[in-house]
Amino acid sequence: MDDAAILKRRGYIMGINLGEGSYAKVKSAYSERLKFNVAVKIIDRKKAPADFLEKFLPREIEILAMLNHHSIIKTYEIFETSDGKVYIVMELGVQGDLLEFIKTRGALQEDDARKKxxxxxxxxxxxxxxxxxxxxLKCENLLLDKDFNIKLSDFGFSKRCLRDDSGRVTLSKTFCGSAAYAAPEVLQGIPYQPKVYDIWSLGVILYIxxxxxxxxxxxxxxKMLRIQKEHRVNFPRSKHLTGECKDLIYRMLQPDVNRRPQIDEILSHCWVQPKAKGMSSAAINKEGESSQGTETSWTPEPNSDKKSATKLEPRKEAQPETKAEEETVLESRQLETPGVTSEPSTKETEEGPLPQPPETHT
Structure with a gap:
């Protein structure tokens, strides 16, 4: 039975193709029960690699089933057929993803950026x-609903944190994600604190x-790693960003993992709070540097408008240029359309690297 017939039996009228990869695709569909359109991710177990089936897919299904938050794409139903196809029915990001939104409309005003x-x-x-x-975390995985609210999607690389006997979160050794959004410690192939990795990616997203x-x-x-490790963040002068906004971005793009803020600190930052001042504007001078010291300063370069204006395109992944570069690869996602991209695959498992990493995609 084909996908349309299977979905019809479950009460869905299949629509257009939203994206397709080697072993997964995303379709739109109309739910006769819900009375609105949804996205359906269809995964073919027969075509999927072993590490995806054994590790990433079970994690994604487990996590999707437990999440319930207004800014996370809802999962309505997950079912599997006898021929090895998995169907994940989710909320549809009707306004597309944040990357396309910014490419079409340009940078957001700070008030809109603050809300999102x-x-x-x-x-x-x-x-x-x-x-x-x-x-x-990347702009392609942030979908927009009909009112242009953010909906976080694609939990294909997500996992539950493990804790040691003392209750501390253990380091991750699976290196995954997109190079442009990846923290320096991940690019270097260093075992990393997974929550702290998410924070770096948040900093990249806010900058964009x-x-x-x-x-x-x-x-x-x-070269990118060298600049990141020097804690240099260049802001286009033409954007006239407030010192508070630049301060928050600079804090999140902190190469020292022990000084990078946690999510609670980010939410309590004065820029994120619409009315609360938190840190007075006077504490941040006109150059955007905190009077508290070097922690919240950045290193602007001459003509930073040109140097920071890296072209905004869907980012493909690059092989880390470190001593571990032969062992770790940041994989690209084959479905880059609104919906949910799938096909997470890393070439380094938590038990050790797999041999013969694929060629770097440029």
């Missing part, structure tokens, strides 16, 4: 409080929201 970023941060806090980490460009050029990973 607060929605996203609330979703991440909800996940982190449940010890769930996303590990693939308010600047309309990428904070770092990932066409040269080695």
């Amino acid at each position: 970023f607060h929605q996203l941060s609330s979703a991440i806090k909800y996940c982190h409080d449940l010890d769930v980490v996303h590990r693939d 929201m308010v600047c309309g460009s990428m904070p770092y050029d990932d066409s040269n990973i080695k």
Whole structure:
């Protein structure tokens, strides 16, 4: 029986194709029960790699079933057929994804960015409080509903955090995500704190929201890493960003994992709070540097308008240029359309690297 017939039996009238990869695709469908359109991710077990079937898919299904937050894409139903196809029926991001929105309309005004970023941060806090980490935060995975509210999607790389005997979250060794959004420790192949990794990606997303460009050029990973480790963040002067906004971005793009803020600190930052001042504007001078010291300063370069305006495109993944570069690869997602991209696959498992990583995609 084909997909349309299977979905029809479950009360869905299949619509257009939203995206397709080697072993998964996303279709739109009309739900006769819900009386509105949904997205259906269809995964073919017969075509999927073993590590996806054994690790990533069970994690995604488990996590999707437990999440219930207004800024996270809802999962309505998950079912599987006898021939090995898994159907995940989800909320449809009717206004597309944030990347396309910014590419079409340009950078957001700070008030709009604040609203959307607060929605996203609330979703991440909800996940982190449940010890769930996303590990693939990027603009393509932030869908927009009919009112242009943020809906976090694609939990294909997500996992439940493990804790040691003392209750501390253990480090992750599975290196995944998109290079342009990946924290320096991940690019270097260092075992990382998964919640802290999410925070770096949040910093990249907020930069894109308010600047309309990428904070770092990932066409040269080695050079990008050097700039990141020097804690340099260049802001386009033409955007006239407030010091509070630049301060928050700078804090999140902190290369020292022990100094990078947690999600509660981000939500309590003065810029995120529409009315609360938290830190007075006077504490941040006109150059955007905190009078508290170097922690909240950045290193602007001459003509930073040109140097920070990295072209905003869907980011493909690059191989980390570190001593572990032969062992870790950041994988690209094959479904880049609104809906849910799937096909998470890393070439480093938590038990050790797999041999012969694929070629770097450029």
